[in-house]
Amino acid sequence: MKSVRRTGMLRLKNMIFLVKKDDGTKIGICGFHCWNKEKSSAEVGYDLKEAFWGNGYMQEALKEIIAFAAKSMNIKRIDAVIYVENPKSISVVERLGLSFDGKIKNEIFRDSEYLHRIYSIYCTK
Structure with a gap:
C-alpha cells in the first residue's frame, strides 16, 4: 500500500476527497x-487531478473503498463506467481485478461504438 502513507481520505456525502498526507493538497475524489442495497451492488466513480496521474494514488484509493464496500456495506458487485477513450482509467480498474462486462446501451454513439463501457468485480469479504 504505497500511497496509504501519502494520502488520506475525508468523507463528503457519498464521495471521498483524496488528500496528500504530507501537505494536505486535495488531489482527487472517489x-x-x-x-443498490437490494441487489448488493454499487457503481464507483473517481477523478484525479492530471498532475497526480501515474503515481498509484487512485489505484490505492479504489482498492481501499472496494474492500470497505465488501466488508462494511455488504456489496457483492461493483461497477465502473468508463469512457472508452480513457485507457489510463481502464488500466487502473483492470489492475484491481475489474473486468469488461459490457457496453452501456442507449448512450450516444461515436462511429457506431458506445462511448462508455462497464467494468465489474464481484467482491468477497
Whole structure:
C-alpha cells in the first residue's frame, strides 16, 4: 500500500476527497454514485487531478473503498463506467481485478461504438 502513507481520505456525502498526507493538497475524489442495497451492488466513480496521474494514488484509493464496500456495506458487485477513450482509467480498474462486462446501451454513439463501457468485480469479504 504505497500511497496509504501519502494520502488520506475525508468523507463528503457519498464521495471521498483524496488528500496528500504530507501537505494536505486535495488531489482527487472517489466514491459510490449508486448503491443498490437490494441487489448488493454499487457503481464507483473517481477523478484525479492530471498532475497526480501515474503515481498509484487512485489505484490505492479504489482498492481501499472496494474492500470497505465488501466488508462494511455488504456489496457483492461493483461497477465502473468508463469512457472508452480513457485507457489510463481502464488500466487502473483492470489492475484491481475489474473486468469488461459490457457496453452501456442507449448512450450516444461515436462511429457506431458506445462511448462508455462497464467494468465489474464481484467482491468477497
